[in-house]
Amino acid sequence: MKRLNWVLGILYFSLSLVAFRLIYWQMFNSSFLVAKAEEQRTQVQKILAKRGDIKFQDGTPLALTQTNYSLYALPKIIKDKETFARALSKELMDLNKDQANLDEKTKYDDLKNYELSILEKISKDLYWVSLGKIVSPQDRSKLEKLNLAGLGFEEKLSRFYPEGSSSAHLLGFVGADLYGNDTGYFGVEGYYNGELKGRDGFLTQDKDARGLPILIGNYVKKDPRIGKTFILNIDRTIQYIVEKQLKQSIVSYGAKGASAIVMNPKTGAVLALASYPNYDPARIGEFPTEYYRNPITIDTYEPGSTFKVLVMAAALNENVVSPETICDNCSGPINIGGFNLRTWNNKYQDKLTMIDTIIHSDNIGMVFVAKKLGVDKMYDYIQKFRIGSLTNIDLQDEYSPTLRGKSLWKEIDLATASFGQGISVTALQVVRAIAAIANNGILMEPHVVKSISDEKNTYNIPPKEVDRPISKETAKKITDMMVGAVDEGEAKFFKPKGYKIAGKTGTAQIPVSGHYDPNKTIASFVGFAPADDPQFIMFVRFDEPSASIYGAETAAPTFFEISKEIFKYYRIMPNN
Amino acid sequence: MFEKLYFSLAALVNSRRVLIFLAISLFVLVIFEIWVLNRLSTFGEQIVKIEISSRELIKENQFLENQIAELASLKVIEIKARLLRFTKSKKYEYIRPEDQGK
Numbered sequence: 001m002k003r004l005n006w007v008l009g010i011l012y013f014s015l016s017l018v019a020f021r022l023i024y025w026q027m028f029n030s031s032f033l034v035a036k037a038e039e040q041r042t043q044v045q046k047i048l049a050k051r052g053d054i055k056f057q058d059g060t061p062l063a064l065t066q067t068n069y070s071l072y073a074l075p076k077i078i079k080d081k082e083t084f085a086r087a088l089s090k091e092l093m094d095l096n097k098d099q100a101n102l103d104e105k106t107k108y109d110d111l112k113n114y115e116l117s118i119l120e121k122i123s124k125d126l127y128w129v130s131l132g133k134i135v136s137p138q139d140r141s142k143l144e145k146l147n148l149a150g151l152g153f154e155e156k157l158s159r160f161y162p163e164g165s166s167s168a169h170l171l172g173f174v175g176a177d178l179y180g181n182d183t184g185y186f187g188v189e190g191y192y193n194g195e196l197k198g199r200d201g202f203l204t205q206d207k208d209a210r211g212l213p214i215l216i217g218n219y220v221k222k223d224p225r226i227g228k229t230f231i232l233n234i235d236r237t238i239q240y241i242v243e244k245q246l247k248q249s250i251v252s253y254g255a256k257g258a259s260a261i262v263m264n265p266k267t268g269a270v271l272a273l274a275s276y277p278n279y280d281p282a283r284i285g286e287f288p289t290e291y292y293r294n295p296i297t298i299d300t301y302e303p304g305s306t307f308k309v310l311v312m313a314a315a316l317n318e319n320v321v322s323p324e325t326i327c328d329n330c331s332g333p334i335n336i337g338g339f340n341l342r343t344w345n346n347k348y349q350d351k352l353t354m355i356d357t358i359i360h361s362d363n364i365g366m367v368f369v370a371k372k373l374g375v376d377k378m379y380d381y382i383q384k385f386r387i388g389s390l391t392n393i394d395l396q397d398e399y400s401p402t403l404r405g406k407s408l409w410k411e412i413d414l415a416t417a418s419f420g421q422g423i424s425v426t427a428l429q430v431v432r433a434i435a436a437i438a439n440n441g442i443l444m445e446p447h448v449v450k451s452i453s454d455e456k457n458t459y460n461i462p463p464k465e466v467d468r469p470i471s472k473e474t475a476k477k478i479t480d481m482m483v484g485a486v487d488e489g490e491a492k493f494f495k496p497k498g499y500k501i502a503g504k505t506g507t508a509q510i511p512v513s514g515h516y517d518p519n520k521t522i523a524s525f526v527g528f529a530p531a532d533d534p535q536f537i538m539f540v541r542f543d544e545p546s547a548s549i550y551g552a553e554t555a556a557p558t559f560f561e562i563s564k565e566i567f568k569y570y571r572i573m574p575n576n
Numbered sequence: 577m578f579e580k581l582y583f584s585l586a587a588l589v590n591s592r593r594v595l596i597f598l599a600i601s602l603f604v605l606v607i608f609e610i611w612v613l614n615r616l617s618t619f620g621e622q623i624v625k626i627e628i629s630s631r632e633l634i635k636e637n638q639f640l641e642n643q644i645a646e647l648a649s650l651k652v653i654e655i656k657a658r659l660l661r662f663t664k665s666k667k668y669e670y671i672r673p674e675d676q677g678k
Contacts, residue, residue: 212620
């Protein structure tokens with residue numbers, strides 16, 4: 001009996017130990033066990049959000065998304081690493097179209113190097129290793145046929161540009177940020193990155209030991225929010241015309257750089273924007289980083305004679321001069337503050353009118369105008385035309401040089417600023433300011449994006465008036481002077497017949513080490529047409545053209561060639 | 577009336593046949609539930625196959641859309657136009673509405 005009681009006692013004690021253990025796991029440590037169980041069977045899968053599309057004005061695509069695959073290897077699974085490396089490197093080299101034009105020895109050397117690089121990676125004591133190669137879906141199918149155990153494909157969404165490197169400076173590109181997430185840089189991709197990138201979704205579901213979903217298990221899905229679709233103001237045809245002409249002209253004139261922008265002066269809508277040298281946004285790593293910057297919005301320069309129309313417009317608006325006002329001391333060079341100022345061609349006119357000052361781009365005539373205006377009014381008008389201020393264009397990385405304080409201006413600064421030297425601007429600021437002349441005196445904010453839409457709504461970006469620096473009457477007077485500059489100025493031989501175009505050439509010397517280099521210029525031309533009812537304003541610029549330093553012989557002919565095509569495209573008839 | 581109903585229900589519950597019938601039904605339902613759960617559990621593989629097909633079709637659609645966009649690009653159209661021996665017009669004639677009929 002005593003023995004039986006001992007056995008029972010031991011039994012009850014053991015049972016109570018089990019009970020206490022059960023209570024411990026069920027009550028005090030249950031959350032830990034639940035979490036462990038969920039960790040084993042629950043899988044959270046990211047659902048990638050497609051980046052928003054960017055399209056031209058007519059809806060044709062400019063930037064889309066495509067699925068690519070990043071190759072990875074599982075070294076612990078690969079049995080014969082040398083065979084794996086050899087087979088994979090050979091197939092990847094065959095898929096590489098750039099190899100087709102190389103000689104056999106180079107191909108062999110590249111193949112061996114590639115094989116060694118793959119072998120080095122898969123020989124590491126790791127479970128997973130990236131092979132650093134991204135392939136298209138078609139190439140993936142070919143690689144899958146090799147049946148290489150240990151080769152994996154990780155899905156990646158990347159940008160696809162059907163128009164190639166067209167509009168590179170407008171678009172910007174998509175790269176990785178510090179955390180490896182896709183982020184837009186420069187242009188529209190950078191400015192609107194938040195709206196374009198969307199938001200990844202996720203799928204949480206229970207999976208069995210084979211990794212297959214359990215239908216009766218947990219299933220929580222959050223759909224990805226795809227990026228918004230952007231319709232630009234950019235006209236595909238005008239963009240193509242501008243890029244093609246610019247590409248030809250940069251070679252013809254032997255320039256280091258070329259850029260152009262076309263805008264609707266009445267709305268501020270940017271119809272085209274191109275710069276060379278440019279880059280391919282799909283292959284940014286192959287281009288120098290200095291190519292990424294947009295010269296139209298970032299690069300500063302002294303505008304030269306194109307600035308004269310703004311100073312003249314200011315003087316006309318203040319009624320300190322009229323188009324017929326005569327300068328009676330403009331018949332030779334002048335000395336201001338110890339500096340000798342002269343015309344660009346050393347030719348002078350007695351009884352120089354204001355119309356002639358613009359037509360012949362006379363620096364001495366402009367100094368006369370500036371003196372009539374005075375520093376205070378000159379400075380005020382420069383600010384009214386928003387020189388020295390950002391335009392707020394919807395492209396990332398716009399820059400504005402700071403306007404020197406009015407109190408720092410001396411007599412020589414007033415004089416040189418009147419013909420666009422000693423003052424720093426961006427090309428976009430010049431176009432915006434002169435567009436006010438084309439738009440009856442109203443300054444508009446430039447805009448690249450026309451509308452933004454998601455699955456439910458579309459938001460149209462309306463044109464925005466910024467200011468009215470000059471009156472409608474002043475705008476008419478200065479427009480007539482600019483028409484005269486085109487019809488009778490140095491660029492008259494290149495002008496298309498029958499069209500009334502208002503424009504101004506610019507040849508600005510580049511300051512180098514405290515002085516101006518006479519052989520290095522920024523040659524530009526800005527104009528709008530038809531002058532009576534402007535449909536577009538365009539700015540063309542060449543950096544250090546070697547064929548000729550003058551805007552009248554480089555930028556102006558390019559402007560007119562592009563204009564001819566735009567006239568045909570817009571079906572604008574000549575006047576006669 | 578309620579008394580009659582009560583006694584007939586009591587007789588039914590006390591009946592042996594009824595009890596056996598209920599037990600068998602319960603047993604069959606349990607077996608059926610186990611079978612259904614088992615079938616659903618193994619549908620995971622089919623679900624995965626359908627999901628993969630759906631994703632592949634979406635990717636293929638995107639690829640085809642991209643191809644269409646590329647073939648419709650101006651640079652491709654220019655090349656094709658040149659291959660088809662299209663040339664640029666040198667002369668343009670504008671006709672005003674008021675000139676029509678002259």
